[in-house]
Amino acid sequence: xxxxxxxxxxxxxxxxxxxxxxxxxxxxxxxxxxxxxxxxxxxxxxxxxxxxxxxxxxxxxxxxxxxxxxxxxxxxxxxxxxxxxxxxxxxxxxxxxxxxxxxxxxxxxxxxxxxxxxxxxxxxxxxxxxxxxxxxxxxxxxxxxxxxxxxxxxxxxxxxxxxxxxxxxxxxxxxxxxxxxxxxxxxxxxxxxxxxxxxxxxxxxxxxxxxxxxxxxxxxxxxxxxxxxxxxxxxxxxxxxxxxxxxxxxxxxxxxxxxxxxxxxxxxxxxxxxxxxxxxxx
Amino acid sequence: xxxxxxxxxxxxxxxxxxxxxxxxxxxxxxxxxxxxxxxxxxxxxxxxxxxxxxxxxxxxxxxxxxxxxxxxxxxxxxxxxxxxxxxxxxxxxxxxxxxxxxxxxxxxxxxxxxxxxxxxxxxxxxxxxxxxxxxxxxxxxxxxxxxxxxxxxxxxxxxxxxxxxxxxxxxxxxxxxxxxxxxxxxxxxxxxxxxxxxxxxxxxxxxxxxxxxxxxxxxxxxxxxx
Numbered sequence: 116x117x118x119x120x121x122x123x124x125x126x127x128x129x130x131x132x133x134x135x136x137x138x139x140x141x142x143x144x145x146x147x148x149x150x151x152x153x154x155x156x157x158x159x160x161x162x163x164x165x166x167x168x169x170x171x172x173x174x175x176x177x178x179x180x181x182x183x184x185x186x187x188x189x190x191x192x193x194x195x196x197x198x199x200x201x202x203x204x205x206x207x208x209x210x211x212x213x214x215x216x217x218x219x220x221x222x223x224x225x226x227x228x229x230x231x232x233x234x235x236x237x238x239x240x241x242x243x244x245x246x247x248x249x250x251x252x253x254x255x256x257x258x259x260x261x262x263x264x265x266x267x268x269x270x271x272x273x274x275x276x277x278x279x280x281x282x283x284x285x286x287x288x289x290x291x292x293x294x295x296x297x298x299x300x301x302x303x304x305x306x307x308x309x310x311x312x313x314x315x316x317x318x319x320x321x322x323x324x325x326x327x328x329x330x331x332x333x334x335x336x337x338x339x340x341x342x343x344x345x346x347x348x349x350x351x352x353x354x355x356x357x358x359x360x361x362x363x364x365x366x367x368x369x370x371x372x373x374x375x376x377x378x379x380x381x382x383x384x385x386x387x388x389x390x391x392x393x394x395x396x397x
Numbered sequence: 398x399x400x401x402x403x404x405x406x407x408x409x410x411x412x413x414x415x416x417x418x419x420x421x422x423x424x425x426x427x428x429x430x431x432x433x434x435x436x437x438x439x440x441x442x443x444x445x446x447x448x449x450x451x452x453x454x455x456x457x458x459x460x461x462x463x464x465x466x467x468x469x470x471x472x473x474x475x476x477x478x479x480x481x482x483x484x485x486x487x488x489x490x491x492x493x494x495x496x497x498x499x500x501x502x503x504x505x506x507x508x509x510x511x512x513x514x515x516x517x518x519x520x521x522x523x524x525x526x527x528x529x530x531x532x533x534x535x536x537x538x539x540x541x542x543x544x545x546x547x548x549x550x551x552x553x554x555x556x557x558x559x560x561x562x563x564x565x566x567x568x569x570x571x572x573x574x575x576x577x578x579x580x581x582x583x584x585x586x587x588x589x590x591x592x593x594x595x596x597x598x599x600x601x602x603x604x605x606x607x608x609x610x611x612x613x614x615x616x617x618x619x620x621x622x623x
Contacts, residue, residue, distance in 0.1 A: 243433075244433050244434065244436055244437035244440075245434065245437035245438075245441075247433075247434070345423070370430060370431055371431060372431075373431050373433050373434045376422070376424030376425075376427075376429055376434060376438075377424055377427055377429060377430060378423040378424040378426070378427050378476070379427040380423070380426060380427055380475075380476050380477075381423075385423065385424070386424075387422065387423055387424040389422070389424075389434075391418065391422060392418065392419055392422055392441075
């Protein structure tokens with residue numbers, strides 16, 4: 116190739132180098148690939164040993180799983196992206212090229228997040244009518260844990276859950292799903308551009324499955340509902356010193372978005388959050 | 398036996414009905430102004446009414462009687478469904494799914510025997526199984542018990558020994574549907590003690606499909622399924 120220069124000569128070298136790229140592209144690419152592969156294999160073997168050593172813990176201990184996933188994130192390995200490779204290689208036959216996740220866990224780990232993601236989507240879609248596309252991460256977690264999606268999904272999910280439990284050799288602990296897992300699953304949906312996002316209201320996290328912003332007033336009202344269970348116009352007037360019109364507008368907006376339900380049987384109209392509706396199969 | 402005895406019977410069940418959590422949601426009892434929310438509400442009401450009727454083996458529901466029953470009146474919350482809203486829900490249930498309804502899960506019974514005049518919308522069939530679904534259940538049972546081509550009386554089907562005991566299940570071919578039916582109802586087959594009119598409707602579905610023939614006089618019909 117070219118001489119290695121120092122100082123200003125480097126500039127010349129760099130132009131030369133870029134020209135060489137054009138001519139010796141193929142050659143360079145292969146060296147590059149080779150060195151990358153060495154790096155990758157070293158890294159993989161390390162991760163492999165680690166994961167092998169701790170695979171059962173990863174699968175059964177949610178805290179450990181979260182830590183492990185965080186570690187992978189830090190070094191720039193996305194467990195979900197890695198699992199994508201699995202499908203392609205799976206068709207070619209399981210060889211060295213297969214995702215190490217597949218090799219180590221038999222695909223359980225990827226399947227774990229995919230399964231969760233699928234069920235989160237299912238749940239959001241099925242409940243969109245009742246909650247306006249806003250669902251608490253906690254409620255979602257409860258539901259996904261139960262493996263109880265509304266309607267058509269019910270049997271399938273339950274089977275899937277059973278299968279999954281069997282594969283992972285899980286003790287059926289109630290805490291096997293953690294909020295982390297749900298959040299990670301929702302994040303994994305981002306590349307799809309499906310509009311799934313995490314929204315913070317007060318101290319709670321929600322999954323928003325309809326891409327629409329909440330304004331500050333709306334968020335405030337939802338926060339009040341979180342605490343008190345419901346709101347009314349006079350409550351907002353008293354507690355937040357809002358004008359009647361302002362309170363009414365916010366509530367009407369929330370109502371129009373399907374985020375609250377109206378109860379007109381009290382002395383004053385009350386507006387309830389449908390979040391508690393979730394634990395029944397509707 | 399006769400239609401009237403079966404109709405009025407709302408047998409008490411061994412276990413009490415477990416309401417879904419929706420039932421304890423105060424806003425559930427007010428018609429929702431938002432149309433999307435409303436659809437969800439109607440679906441929930443429809444499924445609640447169906448499971449209530451299934452649990453209590455109610456085939457025809459009197460709205461006026463039900464309005465004060467726990468079904469439509471949550472005494473703990475002091476919330477209730479008003480008559481007009483209950484009728485709207487049943488209306489919705491009666492509509493086909495393609496028409497934005499609940500998939501024909503209810504059907505108004507218009508008869509001179511019902512309250513005359515304006516209050517015609519009182520009695521309704523609640524189809525927690527529609528006649529065509531009952532027909533399928535019947536055929537499954539006939540298949541499982543190897544009674545194709547056997548002449549049975551309708552009385553036998555509804556009140557007979559064969560349809561009452563769960564023990565009978567073990568003798569039979571265990572196909573999936575059938576086990577489900579047996580497990581679903583410890584008192585026997587799901588159609589045991591069934592409303593005579595509903596049974597006739599189900600049988601008529603089979604007749605229309607060309608899978609059964611019904612003969613004999615009213616009240617003592619015989620049936621052959623082939």
